[in-house]
Amino acid sequence: MQPVVTVGLDGSPESLAAARWAADEAEKRRLSLRLLHAWPLLAPEPTRVPSEVDQNYGAKRLVHTARAEIRARHPALPVVADLVADDAQDALLRAASESEMLVLGSRGLEPAESYFMGDVSMPVVARAARPVVLVRAESRENGPPPASARRLVVALKLRGPCDDLLDFSFRTAAARGVPLLAVHGRSAPLHARVPWGVDHAVAEEITGDARERLSRALHPWREKYPWVEVTDSVVLTSPAEAVVRTAEGAALLVVGRRKHRPGLGSRLGPVAQAAIHHGHCPVAVVPHD
Numbered sequence: 001m002q003p004v005v006t007v008g009l010d011g012s013p014e015s016l017a018a019a020r021w022a023a024d025e026a027e028k029r030r031l032s033l034r035l036l037h038a039w040p041l042l043a044p045e046p047t048r049v050p051s052e053v054d055q056n057y058g059a060k061r062l063v064h065t066a067r068a069e070i071r072a073r074h075p076a077l078p079v080v081a082d083l084v085a086d087d088a089q090d091a092l093l094r095a096a097s098e099s100e101m102l103v104l105g106s107r108g109l110e111p112a113e114s115y116f117m118g119d120v121s122m123p124v125v126a127r128a129a130r131p132v133v134l135v136r137a138e139s140r141e142n143g144p145p146p147a148s149a150r151r152l153v154v155a156l157k158l159r160g161p162c163d164d165l166l167d168f169s170f171r172t173a174a175a176r177g178v179p180l181l182a183v184h185g186r187s188a189p190l191h192a193r194v195p196w197g198v199d200h201a202v203a204e205e206i207t208g209d210a211r212e213r214l215s216r217a218l219h220p221w222r223e224k225y226p227w228v229e230v231t232d233s234v235v236l237t238s239p240a241e242a243v244v245r246t247a248e249g250a251a252l253l254v255v256g257r258r259k260h261r262p263g264l265g266s267r268l269g270p271v272a273q274a275a276i277h278h279g280h281c282p283v284a285v286v287p288h289d
Contacts, residue, residue, distance in 0.1 A: 004080075006034040006099040008092050011062045013137035014105025016069075021135045021282060022103035023070045023077060028175040031100060032078040033070065037063050038091035039084075059083055088120050096128035106134035106276065106283070125276070126257065126268050131168055131286045133252075134276060151179045154254040155243040155271055158184055158213045162256065164288035166217070169254045170225045172284075178251055179229035184214050185242025186234065210234040240274035247279055254284045 007022040009015045019035060026033040037059055063081045070079055084091045096102040104121050125132045154169040156162050166182075173180040186206060214232045222230055235242035247253040255272045268276070268285070275283045 002032055003029075004032045004034050004099050005029070005101055005103060006036050006095045007103040008088070008095070008105075009035055009037045009062060009066055010088075010105070012105055012107075014107055014135065016066060016105070017137040018103045018105040018133075018135040019066050019070060020073070021133070023074050023079075025101070025103070025133075025172075025175075027074050027077050029100065029171075032080060033074075034080045034082055034095070034099070035063050035066050035070070036082045036084065036091065036095050038086050038088045040087050056083065089123055092120070092124045093127060093129075096124065096130045096132060099130060101131045101133055101284070102128060103133045103135060106136050122268075122276075125272075125285050128285075129287065131284050133282055133284045135282045136280065151181055151250055152176070152252045152254065153181045153183060153243070153247040153250045155239065155247075155256070155275070156182055156184050156214065156217060157239065157256070157271075158210065158217060161289060162217055165254060165256045165286050166221045168284065168286045170221050170228055172252065172254070173228050174225050176251065179231065181246065181250075182214060182218055182230065182232045183242060183246045184210050184232070184234050185237055185239035186210055187236070187238050207234045207236065240270050243271055244274050244278045247275070247281055250281045252282050252284055253279050254286060256288050257285050259287045259289060 005022050005026040007015070007019045009019060023033050039059055060083065063083060067079050067081050070077065092102060092104070102124070104124065106121065121134065125134070152169060152173045154165055156165065169180055169182075211232065211234050214234065218230060218232060222228075233246060235246065237245075243253065243255065253275055255275045257268055257272050272285055276285070
């Protein structure tokens, strides 16, 4: 299969926002876009029947409407419509394994809106073989974006390899022509806490060590992508809080997820959970070893 960006459609405003985001990304990466709609009750393709008796009319219209909008915005972008008679979760996981990335709409997990996100998208994010990007439906008509919206933020733990996250982040920043901010959050140990905050000497020691490790992790990627402007930040707070706060208004937040191991339950770590629950920008969850 040709390299492709796949977006899952369900007709919601969030999935249409995801389709727009995916089209922009596919065009920047010079890839094709696949519009996927999965429904277990999809009937076998009828031959020459009017729309009022075509059981698949609604599914076809959903995909065709999205394709028409995408083609109007991106006339040169190759777009493929794909209707699948399968469970949505299974279809999306299969599509993720066949794609450069899978893009889904996100409802932000507000209590009254969490059913669909929890029922389909979260298990897909936790088990997908390739990066999954979650996009919220937000108005683009609120004036020019803030300066932070012209940068990509990647969250790094600095424990174990992070090449998969950095590869995705640098390639995306290069394709978009935006700067990259690498952020590492670290909670101060109990012995460093004083009534007015954190002991200055301990804080300097902790941040100095983290900056050195962050610099080492970024060095080979800075050499590989010398045209990408890169900055780094070490924040003395919980990693989840640091990531959500730093990524406010960013173009994209990239977080990692340990790859699913057979026999173990699939789950997301606290940083990925915080990004999905509380981040307002698109969030890319990248599986890694």
